[in-house]
Amino acid sequence: DAGITQSPRHKVTETGTPVTLRCHQTENHRYMYWYRQDPGHGLRLIHYSYGVKDTDKGEVSDGYSVSRSKTEDFLLTLESATSSQTSVYFCAISEGGLLNTGELFFGEGSRLTVL
């Protein structure tokens, strides 16, 4: 298994509170991604990083921010959580881009419930 650790694995919070999810990798891969998974939908990209301090938005980035100060850590922050952000969040990593046959490895997920 790829060395990806997400924390916390489960969190319940209240509307309006800030939340930070952490993704830690031991593979030294360049690319890191945050996805959310909701019932009836495919995984959707929130933000991704292509290097330390290099990040960009995905398709559902509103309400989320990210930071990557070290190769191994990618943080996802919800500045003011809303009920629509209740979801399962997955971190993923890849050594290179995904245009060819580069593997994408996923973490175990963080289940967030916003009440």
Added chain:
Amino acid sequence: KNQVEQSPQSLIILEGKNCTLQCNYTVSPFSNLRWYKQDTGRGPVSLTIMTFSENTKSNGRYTATLDADTKQSSLHITASQLSDSASYICVVTTGVGMEYGNKLVFGAGTILRVKS
């Protein structure tokens, strides 16, 4: 609009039987197609990755096919086992979207349940 449609949404089969899951896509331009297995409460795990020139790819009892002309893929599971119970996700990579990371379009998945 880039889309990946999977069918059926869910499927129940008896242990030992074979099954085939379908994936139709409208993603363009096409780069590659991936199948993932996701156990309940776990992250997706890669089964196969196929590029435009590959028609068939196997991984143990899993065989994926790709018809780039009709934009269809299938995942065939042979001699199913209880441990095959999972969600199977089809993912198509397009060569445009993100400058560095490329864009993955995920299907919603097919939930397979294998009964004894």
